[in-house]
Amino acid sequence: MNTVALTVFVLLFGFVTVLGFVAARWRRGDLTQLTEWGLGGRRFGTIVTWFLLGGDLYTAYTFIAVPALMFGAGATGFFAVPYTILVYPILFLCYPRLWSVAHAKGYVTAADFVRGRFGNRMLALAVAITGIVATMPYIALQLVGMEVVIAALGVQGEWALFVAFAVLAAYTYTSGLRAPAMIAVVKDVLIYVTVIAAVIIIPTELGGYAKMFASVGDTKMLLAPATHTNWGAESAYATLALGSALALFLYPHAMTGILSSSSRHVIRRNAVVLPAYSFALGLIALLGFMAIAAGVKDNPAFADGFKTYGNNFAVPALFLQMFPSWFVGVAFAAVAIGALVPAAIMSIATANLFTRNIYREYIAPDCEPARESQVAKIASLVVKVGALFFIVALPQSYAIQLQLLGGIWIIQTLPAVLLGLYTRWLNPWALLIGWAVGIASGTAMAASLNFAKSIYAVTIFGVTIPCYAALSSLILNLIVSVVLSAIFNALNSERADETLAEDYL
């Protein structure tokens, strides 16, 4: 066991635990209201939102999995960079409208908006359930990140994971969204310190970047080039980046981050300043290549770790090999705390969806605001216990496969949510059928790949185009939604839209 690293780790972890509970008093609000508990009272300014969204989107799992993909598969793993570049123009253009309408009408979730815009309970339910189901495995994966670093510290057994999660559950319950917002600041400081140290120290010790890339080898360093009959890895790369970018802010936890901000301008400003995290992510991705160059896989000390956690062990192994013990503690704490922030926000976001769009819509329509907030708190606990069960009781590959499916599923809410911000021409029943077609076709594509990959090759005019299944199924969804809307609107053009044009400005 690595005592020095473990001590630093435990101290930092203890510090954020205290912060998590103190957060309840920060910008004090009445935590028995759902907008206070679940959206921090919609009071977060530019800086807090920057930390919150940064902690929310650039998760611990990203820090472990992206370099692991680079380590194992090479250049393909770098798609995370164009993905996060393309996210921000979309955030900048579309989501201030969502903030405005949510603010005007008191919407807490995307499904609230869909319910108000299209006046259709079934469509809103579909959006809510998609959000909940897509987020659950994502929470579970945050635990994977934490589990890997705890194991790398030499702590045996799963009890440490239980303790970490119990602490997380307790302060999320008491403080709501204020807790992850506060902890995100600490997480970011630790992540930046770690990343800067890593990209300066490690390449120097490995003999420079040129030597590092040389040791990666030609096949991993670049994508296989496209040919006239097969666009190959290049189209897979482009569609993965585009599909992921379109999907990201449809996830409930991203939506919660947006709706908790204090004005639409906070979102616009954040679209300009959030890319700072993308730069850190790009450097983190390169850690995968540093791990190859450092030869961690051949180090017998790490054989067990790689056996249990596969390539996800590459980054922890690299840190253990290259950093002094105390700094290993800092780096691992950064990853573990990096798991707490999104796990808290994701569980709050799913709890908001359950409470608003299932409990209040279908079970107790007349419930008091205090009761609503109470239900959300309990739902956030249930979600976390579910995620913990997932990781402890089932093979880890299930969570990874489900998260992959989650991306394909959540993007199917794009026509209702994103296009809904601009037009109400689309018919809610057409959107519902389009959603179902998208979910079914996307799932079928993933199933044909045994849920191991999400790149499904389509052949058009004799050219094979490998395409991210989320994107191809979304195109089917859009075609069905538009064609059926034209037909249904011709039959009956009545609308039940409670929003006005000025609500979006």
Added chain:
Amino acid sequence: MKNNGQKGARLRPIHLLLLLPFAAMLWVSFYNRAEPSLIGIPFFYWFQLLWIPLGALLLWPVYRAEDRDNNGRQQ
């Protein structure tokens, strides 16, 4: 049928700037190469890393233009 949300969306030519990152990032064949490398980093990697600040810088003039637009409307 009236397009309720469309009014006041005010998409203007300057919003076309937002398409540039898509053009740059989705044309993978252009940057899927090792040379010219920069301090030992292959083109594939530094080109994409460079587009992170470029993408943010492109948002800035659009942000300013939207603000001017809004102020003009309120007065």
